Amino acid sequence: MSERLPLSWLVQASTYNVKIGEETVITTVTDREAMAISSISALRSELKTPDPFVGIDVVNNGDLLLFHVKNRCLIIQFNRMMLLDDLTVIPSPLNELLGDKSITFIGPRHLCQNSTESYISGSRGQKLVLNRIVDVGYLSGKLCKKPDLLSSTLEELLGRVGIDIKKTVISEGSMRPDWQSSSVLSEEEVKYAMYEVHSCYQIASKLITDATSATASE
Numbered sequence: 001m002s003e004r005l006p007l008s009w010l011v012q013a014s015t016y017n018v019k020i021g022e023e024t025v026i027t028t029v030t031d032r033e034a035m036a037i038s039s040i041s042a043l044r045s046e047l048k049t050p051d052p053f054v055g056i057d058v059v060n061n062g063d064l065l066l067f068h069v070k071n072r073c074l075i076i077q078f079n080r081m082m083l084l085d086d087l088t089v090i091p092s093p094l095n096e097l098l099g100d101k102s103i104t105f106i107g108p109r110h111l112c113q114n115s116t117e118s119y120i121s122g123s124r125g126q127k128l129v130l131n132r133i134v135d136v137g138y139l140s141g142k143l144c145k146k147p148d149l150l151s152s153t154l155e156e157l158l159g160r161v162g163i164d165i166k167k168t169v170i171s172e173g174s175m176r177p178d179w180q181s182s183s184v185l186s187e188e189e190v191k192y193a194m195y196e197v198h199s200c201y202q203i204a205s206k207l208i209t210d211a212t213s214a215t216a217s218e
Helices: 009-013 033-044 078-084 092-098 136-144 146-153 154-161 187-215
Strands: 015-020 023-030 053-060 064-069 074-078 106-107 117-122 127-130 134-135
Touching: 009 015, 009 033, 015 187, 023 033, 023 136, 023 187, 033 064, 033 092, 053 187, 064 092, 064 187, 106 136, 106 187, 117 134, 134 136, 136 146, 136 154, 136 187, 146 154, 154 187
Parallel strands: 023 074, 053 106, 106 134
Antiparallel strands: 015 023, 053 064, 064 074, 117 127
């Protein structure tokens, strides 16, 4: 069990250096509240720029909750964490991150379809409310001024903005049917789980950088 490991060992065991294209993303995977809180603090330290943004994704109603900032990714096995740590309320640092009015979360379309309230539902009925989440397709369409991007797939968006990210292929039978079934994920599984959040962050980063540069040169 992960809680039996000394914290320094747990940090090492939870860290993956994931190579995606030309990028190496320092990724933390955790199913424990203490590690999640520490990792959220580390992510926040990267958000010192004006109008900060964070890539976000959710897999299987909270089995995995993913955040991406610069070259760092945090994957919280949220449903498993709530169960293992016998939590009845969502940890405050997580709620505070999601509700931070200064942060824009950029995610795939499936997270942005509720027009009245942006939230993520966990398997045990928890509701994580996001202050501001933007569909990466909507962001692309607005910044590029191209309406067809509003309905484009993630793969099409990557191609249109000139980013080459290939989705990891996992052989049939080697993919776990339930993401919360184990505290240990293989490097291939981590890379597979990160595909959408990494792609959303990279698209947003390139578009925002290009738009800022164009404005500055005018």
